[in-house]
Amino acid sequence: MDEETGPPDVLLTGLLFYDLVLTGLGRPPTPGEEIWTRGMGSGPGGIANLAVAAARYGLDTSLATVFGDDYYGTYCRKILAEQEGIDLSLSRTAPGWNTPVTVALAQDHDRALVTHGSPPAHTQDELLPDPPPARTALVHIDAEPQKWLAKAAAAGTLIFADVGWDPSEQWSGELLDQLSLCHAFLPNDTEAMGYTRTDSPAAALAALADLTPVAVITCGRSGALAVDQTTGEHAQVPALDIVAVDATGAGDVFGASFVAATLGGWPLADRLRFATLAAGLSVQRHTGALAAPGWHGIARWWHTTGSHDPELSRAYGFLADRIPDDPGPAPHHPPVTPR
Template sequence: METGAAVERCEVLVTGAYFADLVFHGLPRPVRPGTEVFADGFGLVPGGAYTLAMALHRLGRRVVWSADFGTDPFSAHVLSCAGQEGLDDSAFRHHPVPVRSLTVALASGDDRAMVSFQDPVGSEPLVPLLRQLRPRMLMFPQLRSDQGTVAAVLAARELGALVVMDCHDTPATLDDPAVRQVLSLVDVFTPNEAEALALTGAGCLDEAVALLAGLVPTLVVTRGPLGATARRGGERHDAPAVPAASIDATAAGDCFNAGLVHGLLDGRSLADCLAAAAFCGAAATTGPGSGAALRAPDLDRLLGRATGR
């Protein structure tokens, strides 16, 4: 295994696997066993934690992405796209074997179904990289509660970095003490509504929000076409979704999180962070995968138009 050269301090350290997303969009109806459906379009686009790193990079943030790649064509494709975007590759780990991470996404309107596969690869401890980079923000694209993750979160807190964690359909519940522990240590948790309900076992969104907000300082629950609900202390905001000509929602959640973090790094209010996140998430749905992620001037123009500035 080879690791890239040392880097200077960054604003955001993103850790998580790449995915190569094979996106079939414009399906006239859901795919059912025993049937065939023709899509209006198809794309092979990079996804997974790539989306977070790329979307934040497009917003002008100094991002380092820690990820594993192998000798397979999917690794090569994502590495090529990362190079074209100008992503920092110094925390990439290159293995002399295939490291395949693949998702087939079937997109129909605002909804999609996905099938994924990953080759197993040993994890690397994050603590040394955190101490080297001293980022302002550490981002996890999915809920993780293993000992290595807890150690990384504790190290980030010691260094004064905020920790942002998504859920990403992780099969976990608050009945697991390890899950409760890691959530009590992160600063921002961003599940979608279905994930929040499954994680808490709650019967409604308000109950799930109350349970999770008792553990996490800042909770943001995305709700697709219904917008998002955020809770920080006694402060709650319900933000509407931004209308968009949706093609594929595969990257919407990650681009939403990128906009949220972009606002947090600027010290904006929770309501303004949600507005930035909503524009970023909506824009991502207008193209397959993550290709339509906003750039900073476009986001600034949309926010200015929304506030009349």
Template sequence: MFLDVVMAGISVPPAPGEEVWATDRALSPGGIANAAVGAARLGASTALVTAIGDDEVGDLVSDMLGAEKRLSLAPSGRQRGMQTALSVALSTAEDRSFISHGQLDPIDLASEVDAVGHAATMFVALDLELPTWVRKRRAAGTTVFGGVGWDERHGWSDDVLTQLQHVDVFVLNEREALSYTRTSTVEHAISRLGEFVAMTVITRGPSGALAFDAGSGVLSESPGIRVRAVDPTGAGDEFVAALMRTASSDMAVADRLLFANLCASYTASGLGGAVSNPTLHGLESWLLGHRSEIAADTSAVSDLITAWIDDCGHADQALPSSPSQTQPTRKEK
């Protein structure tokens, strides 16, 4: 769980002793909150299980997330004396640099997880060993989605892949897939990962996404969506949230990938992660304006969005806006 401070529109990061001015900024809950907010905005009843400190950063994060409809923070207790993780992102036209502070995995979340009722889906970050509550949830009927981050701690250890036996769907990006499998092509990587897990999904940014069903041997693909990316922060998390949201639908896998790509592209076209995640109404409007940029049939996705809007009514609610100069057309009523 992070508070992200995004500073964008700078030409180069400051050298020691220098000061530069950004043209845009955004404050947003980050880390695991990206996926949680993403799922809630897409109409899913969502619980966020994480550690939030009792400091001023934790106050701000809690206030912002507390305004989000369908997102419960009840399982996420405030931790006395803990400093909530903070990450400052400096974004140039070419790349981003980060300065972060906080403690990874600050507490054992087992008791907090036990407080959550049955969940149709859940997301967990893979490590060398998964907590026992992941297996318990899966045995109770929850579909487990797993992901990985940039693995500088474990050096792309094979021990992480052995944890896939407790996961139903493994989602990672192309660079992570090639690093873990020690392969040179995404096709070889996804086939290799199919030896460990039933469904593997590899995201490829503007090149789209692939999914491999190990049981049937079917490889599904969705094209990328080329939009002007303002800030990629949280786009991968939004992809996972959207994929989880469609888990109970009867959509073809390729259409599920397309829906997830649409949601991720929407997030990347705004500044900040969770604060730029789409609501259903926002996604519907955005899709209408970007059909010419999508090299795929979007009818199944449009029908699904319409059905979900009808189910959810008009309860869409966005996080409070942070001070930002992001695209005015993205502001939602």
């Protein structure tokens, strides 16, 4: 991070993966069976999904993560630093540690994941013993609280938190204690209902609104809903009707887009529509990180589709005044091998 340019817009830390995505599965394979897919893509995953999505909006993005010194780690570091312009000065390369690898089997609007890896060589608190000032931090909270998070919040960094799938499906309510440090919480509907012990997204939202200033719940094909206690706004928006190729990382693209819109000072409904649009555009391509549309992808959709459809134009007309005059070059999308 260059001190002369001020604090980063977005600070991130978390586990990085090398993602290999197989698409076009008609159905999942059964034991002893081989299924050929219609497409394959690869690229950085995990925390990289959030970092790339944020950087493609022109946000100054700083990532603290651990790279293995293997092929996958070297590849991911090169892509993030040289191609995407992400600041990796807080990251470390761990000799002898293997970068985790995830194989995603993508079907329609969902995917199944198979991952191989070991715990990272450095914890988040070791990477960020004294977190630098930042406008926002995008984090995945875990059952074990991270000390750096409290330090960052105390320094005035706005914390935007997500949470991963609980493989035990116990959904411990203690995890929600960390929301007192957060400005916003953005789980999906299954996670939100699980942790709040409720039976509908609306009920989960009401429960979460008592714990954090901004509560957002993503509902896949049903869109998203949110409440912002700082402004008194409530909003619910539908998802776009989009044919999905790969849903890997769509929630991360949503989160980074919501942060970008929040930094822009947008109304809640516009923030939700923008994030839902970006997530929808991302699922049309392979892999979460390199599928993020950025301003170039948003501008292209608006000028070729959104502004020409009366219904979409009414819903997304706010983009006309918010898309930068220069949305930047077309982003690099993942190498894809079609069948």
